[in-house]
Amino acid sequence: MELLDNLALGFATSLSWQNLLLCFLGVLLGTLVGVLPGIGPVATISMLLPITFVMPPVAALIMMAGIYYGTQYGGSTTAILINMPGEASSIVTALDGHQMARQGRAGTALATAAIGSFFAGTCATLLVALLAPPLTELALKVGSPEYFALMVLGLIASITLAQGSVMKALAMLVLGVLLGTVGQDLDSGTERFTFGLPELADGLEFVAMAMGLFGICEILRNLEIGRSRSPEVSAVGGLMPTREEFRQMVKPMLRGTALGSALGVLPGGGAILASFASYSLEKKLAEQPQRFGKGAIEGIAGPESANNAAAQTSFIPMLTLGIPASPVLALMIGALIVQGITPGPTVMLQQPALFWGLICSMWLGNAMLLVLNLPLVGIWVRLLTVRYHLLYPIIVGFCCIGVLSISNNVFHVYSLIGFGLIGYLLLRLDFEPAPLLLGFVIGPLLEVNFRRSLVLSAGDPIIFLERPATAAMLGLAALALIVAALPAMRRRRDHAFVE
Template structure:
């Protein structure tokens, strides 16, 4: 009964004209940036962080959340119609979705993606509502040592789940940790790694770094690939899958929802890993695996359900523990911090309207998406004909205006440009920037919890081993490290992600 009361509180928060409007804006923006190749939820949320200054905290989180899961819907449109995923998690959808489009079944593929996404989003949001309160209750028992161990586990898990070389992923985490130490030490008041530059006294601007790494770098990367865009499939066909196709997609949607919900909670996982795992599972258990890659509808249903479920459940560690499980959740933590809210289990007790309002908005947002997306397919098709060379100047201007509006410091624009170039170079070197952002967010928090734990223990390092929860988390971290060092596991992991785009 208490849970029903909490959900009722959330619905009362979101079912107001203001919050309904921001939810609608969020899912529409999410769909739009998912449709347009060259953007993405991380870049868009980074660009919109300055906008959240003037909004109530719950309205800003509702809008940003809608952008994230809305992008999972929109990304499938370009994957199916032009074989170019608008969002990374839609890479797998392109394998069979585009082949269905070439056979005149684009409408059925788009409808399957929408149905799978809606069902998975609805179920995953229910899981968030059921699992978040007990996890938050457990987290309230965490002390400084437990939080430090949890953050170490999160960073190691992000390395394990990042694509490509383990060594490069570790290097990105370390670089993020180092960047997070720039600024004034809160304990001693000494400036660290500022090199005498006054603008760095308060640290590197998080929004400028995020816009550069995920906005400017994305623009530069997509300009490299503009000439290779696949011609648009203009024949959509019927939007209703046949009865036989409906029977074929029920199992994949259910399995994709379950698998995506589980993997979305893991640090570094989220929608991308869920989509790949769901596709691999369906191909493995299929009686006709040879059809995959040639237009199997199961290859559209499973990953689309999984990526949306993973997107929704990735809110669980962010809302309950204050630990971001992927770059978008790291940006959400930044949005909360901008509003003066410390992410963590206390949000549920101190800001229940915010906590339950965001969860309830996911149900409303998924309903908006299923009602709006299929009728708007014609509009998305026309938008795909816009050359990217006409889009990126507007995006660049928006980035510069947004980062300048934060503190009115021109230096923030130069920081953004610098990290945009750094991000582009990292992408060309096959170094995923996501672990860097997680390291940048978690680094200062880890340092603070480490110091606090040692102060409470009077400098005794064994405090991390004598506390049961901390010890369990560190042992799990050690187990992941051992598994990563096994040659067979490392080779198989890198092979699984070798086709994932940077």
């Protein structure tokens, strides 16, 4: 009964004209971002952060969430039609989706992606509504040592699941945590690492860092790579799958939804990991695995369901613990902190309208996406003809105006440019900036809980080993780091042996 009351509050909040409009704008913009390769949800939300500060927190969160899961839809459109995934999680969809399009079944492929995404998003939203309250109650009963250990485990898991070198990801994570210490000390008020600059007394500007590392950096990288896009698209054809195709879709959708829901709560690229895992699972279970890569409808239904379910359930650790499972959710947490709301288990009690309004808006957003995506296919494809040399200067100008509007301080514009150049340099050296942002957001919370734990134990660090739950989580974090580092250590040893 309590769940029904909470859902009623959530729908009352999300169905207000302002929140409904922002949800629509979020999913529409998310679809656009998913269609256009080279931008992505992280860069988009980074650029929109200044706008969210003048909105009510629930409205800002609903819009940003819509952008996040809307990109999962948009990325599949160009993956199917022109074999150009707009999002990394849509790479798998292109394998069979584009083959179906070449066979004159583009409409069926698009409908399969939309239906699978809507079904998975609906189920995952219900799962978030069911699991969030008990997890929140559990989170309220744990102390600072458990929170510290949980944050360490989450951060370590995020780098072990990330692509590329684990040690480089760990270095970025540590750098992010260190950058989070810039500013005044939490207890004494003493300035730390400000180098005499009064602009750094309150710490580094989160918006400038996010926009620079992802917005400006992505533009510089795309300009270097250069992109050739072909707007030539074959006829979409009929949209409704046949009865036999529906039968082939059902089981992959169910398995993809279950797999994506489970993997979504893991830190790192949950949606990407879920889509690849779903494709591998469907191929192994198929009676004719040779059909995959040649237009198998199961190769679309499973991964599309998995990546959308993962995008929804990734909100569980954010809503219940205040721990982001991805850089996008780290941006959302940063936006809430700027507005004076500390993410975590107390949000559900202190801000129930925000908590349940966001959950209910997810279902509304998925329904909007189902209606939006198929009729607007032609418009999305035409947008691919927009030349990047026109698009990118507009994005850079928007970033500068947005950062300047926060505090009318030119120093933050310099910070934006500096972080953009740093992000580009890091990418050239094969360092991913996403762990840096996660470390920067979680670092202050990590420090707070670490200090509180030491206060409880009168400065004795043994408190982290005395509590079973804390010791277990720290042990898992150490084990995950060792297991992730073993392949690199083995390759280095083999290379030294050959020499």
